[in-house]
Amino acid sequence: MILAAADLPFPTGWIPPYNTLVVAAGVASVGFAAGVVGCFAVLRRRALAGDAAAHATLLGVGLAFLLGGGRRDLPLLLGGALSTAIAALAGLVLIGRWTRTREDAATAIVLGVSFGAGITLLSGISARGIPGSAGLEQFLLGHTAGLTAADAMILGALSLLAVALVTLFLKESTLVAFDPLFAAASGWPVTLIDYALVVLVAVMVVVGLPAAGAVLVTALVVIPPVTARQWTDRVGVMLPLAGLFGLVAALSGVAVSSAVPRMPTGPLVVIAASLLLAISLLLAPRRGGLARWLRSRRTVAAWAEGRLLEVALRLEGEGPFTREQLLAKAPGVAAERAFKRLARTAAIEPVVTRAGTHAWRLAVWGRELAAERSRRLAAWTEVLEAAREDARGHLTIDVPSPEAILGAARMKAIRESAAAARSASGPVSGGMS
Amino acid sequence: MSTTSAGLEFHDVTVAYGRRPVLWNVDLTVPGACLFGIVGPNGAGKSTLLKAALGLVPLAGGEVRILGAPLEQVRARVGYVPQRESVDWDFPVSVTDVVLMGTYARLGWLRRPGPRERALAAECLDRVGLADVAERQIGRLSGGQQQRVFLARALAQQADVYFLDEPMAGVDARSQERIFRVLSDLRAEGRLVVIVHHDLRSVAEWFDAVALIDMRLVATGPVAEVLTPENLRRTYAGRLDVLDEIGRAVAEGGRTS
């Protein structure tokens, strides 16, 4: 009637070292290839189409098992899995072309229904007690312990083939993933390349089945590329890096699962991959959380400081100002910190009024800072008017010096063209400060 | 409605997406009861300025006051017409359903729109000339009609200040005319209508006052004073030939050829 995990004879016995090594090598290459192939799925925003294909593999495994007369022959089962995975992708394309159903719902439909069909078939097989059917369940969550050296070699060979294909067509794949319209306009068979990339994902999903199982194999295709993306901005670097992360995740998952009895491999592989991702999200240079946090903190601090100086300059026209007056015009935690910093660096200095309240005024040094900021803003306004894209591309809220960013020569050219355009007209108003 | 204070005030409004500034120290006051255009090149921050007024984007600095009060206090008196692309037109609702949405905020939790709201919705649809398609699914309307549905929804809000984001984008001439007509009526009733607009030619024809925006406020005031060749140059850096022509047309109160 139903499959219960407790009934399954997961082999947990001692495995000869040779077999262990070959299986490890096979799984490692599967992890590598899944990472590499997954890059384009992630870049092309097809991460979850792969998931739908993965859930459909179960149906194919069941069908191939029936067709093969009850033999548990890995290549046969994987062949079945591949055909239903591709059928699922075709289903996605058809729904997109013929109905109003949107992509997200289409993915959920294909995923849920094909998985249901797979479960129905496998349960039916199991309920009829067909010999050899019990182990089919390991395709759900993955279990590498049952792999033979021959199986592992097939998986490894397929993985290497996939990597070779991606490497060979790297230029074309990158072009199509980045700008399909341009690619089509320059005569590339975009649809063909697109479908080939998706089919390659389906292949990797199928090859990854023994290691990660139908439910979680998509993680093998998605997480390593996402991890690699944190470390690099170049496709050429992202591919091998994703492969490397996939390899490490797959190997560590397999190692832990072989050490703990009755533990499926898939979840462990996924957790290993997620740990790598978590570390990368936190620590990667430039894109990592830590680096971002530090950078945005610096920017916000500079912005708040500049804003305080700007307000202070305005307020000072009416004599000394209080801290409250200043912060009322520029509220926020960053502003309070900026106030302390300005006081500490003596950009603003306290004055003792007759009423005895604490009032402040700009020190000479602070006035210089404020003046420099408004000079920079005026310069940026000029850049915005004469060379809009330069300003939009480089101006940040901490108001960097335009000369430092664009170079003195470029600034001079911009100034000249601005002056030429302005010569016919009146005074300038409406700057940024 | 109170006409003592200005309809809409931006005080030193700065908005940034991450570290990139989109609006910088915009200081702008819009008097009550007029058709006010916010004009500028693509990516100038026009829509962002509108969203800042509506509290839909966080401000990095500055404040916005509507009818002399912070947004939270006057929310019920503010109507909004978003860009047409902002919603899914396949959504299974009818034209009347959408217009009724304008009454939801006033109804509050739990209460359902009743006959009074339905009558109001019908009246608003009639004002924009869509009474005959009231029960149609919204996806089966033309672009101009969809925009008028949005306008009708805003009318159903019975607001005192209206914000419209690019209401004329992808809209046929007949719908444009109709929309401008309705907006002029609103002004005549003493309401303030603020419109993000990109077509400089129709600015002179319909608007009372404009603000030229490109990250910062370049100029603001009555149309004829603002749309000078110099201001246009400083807003639309580097596309002078077209602009000279427009500036001249504006100065003469006519149209370009």
Add this chain to the structure above:
Amino acid sequence: MIEIDTTHVWMHFWAIATAATVSAACALVGSFLVVRRLSLLGDAISHAVLPGIVLAVLAGGRPGGAGVFLGAVVAALVTVWLTNLLGTHAGLAEDAGAGVAFTTLFAIGVVLVSALASQVDIDPGCVLYGILELVPFDTVPIFGLEVPRALLAAATVLAVLVVAAALCWKELVFTAFDPAAARAAGLPVGIVSAGLLVATSLATVASFEAVGAILVVAMLAVPAAAAELLVRRFHLMLVVAVALGIAGSIVGYLAAWHFNTNAAGMIAVVLGIEYLLAALLAPGDGVVARVVSRESLRWRVACEDRLASLWRAEEGDAAALAPRTLLDRLAQARLVFGGRIVPGRAGGLTDIGREEARVIVRSHRLWEAWLGRHVALPLDHLHPPAEWIEHHLGAEVRGRIAADLEGDEGDPHGRDIPPEEFPRRAADEPTR
């Protein structure tokens, strides 16, 4: 293996009732997810509630109890928070972010289940595809009736969802359709969206025991997507989705019983078949309707082209007189049968046929003339668009074009444009 005594009709009744209740709850929530393009959120949540459930059970919660619901809601919120975090802070596309978040949480759940198998009474199999057949064995007495606990939980959730949807209908619909405008109007968009998340996780947990984590995805998305194809009003969509969900569970359960296989899987398959039928048969833009309308247009065009070429033959243009393709021949036969063409080899137009042909040729030449006047196209580029547009011009537009041409009688090729109304006397000689 568990053997169910098939003579026990009550058992099946309870199982079907549970499946139907769960399905109705999922279809209700799923409709909101589908129209908000959040189906994948349902996918993510259904996977991600697993660790929440396991931890809640580990902490002493009863399966189906309030503690488990709480754990699942927390896990669901964590997934969404993680997905958003990955989106805003790591710049991940939504699909990749969801893919990362839910696979990770699900993996943690499975590892917990496997590692704590002795302490947690959750079957890893049940996690994936549920144990609907076992539901009737775990009952609680209600007014002297032994009601399955899972049904009780599902019915409670369904009731809560229906009441919540009815009470917050306006807010839900406005937020779903246009979140920015709803927020601008002062509606509590954040609360409503969070409420939808909580509702999704409640429906998911209620379904978990019966259908498992993954088949919930089918129950959430499939009936709602099918209903969306069938009707165009949201409240109708909800009703149809719930009906499809209930029908799917009843039929699916019975089919599973008949074929002796997993009920939840079979329910998903039946729901899939329902969707397929909806996609094929939806009125207006179903596959069948689209094919029929395309073919009937092709047929009308063929008939009209036939008439037009006979008209041109009468004008003296001998080209394309004989029907060539099969479609042409069929059109010819249809026109002869309909009294538009005189039977026989050299059959010319009858009076009715000539009347119709005139309108078509008039449309064609009016359009050529209009294009020639307003669009700078070379002469030989005028024919193709006119060949297409001639089948679509109505009398009113023809009148407007004619007015625009101000009585210009000829097309750009120098041929006459036939008049809209024939002068009585000229009825017999169309070339005038």
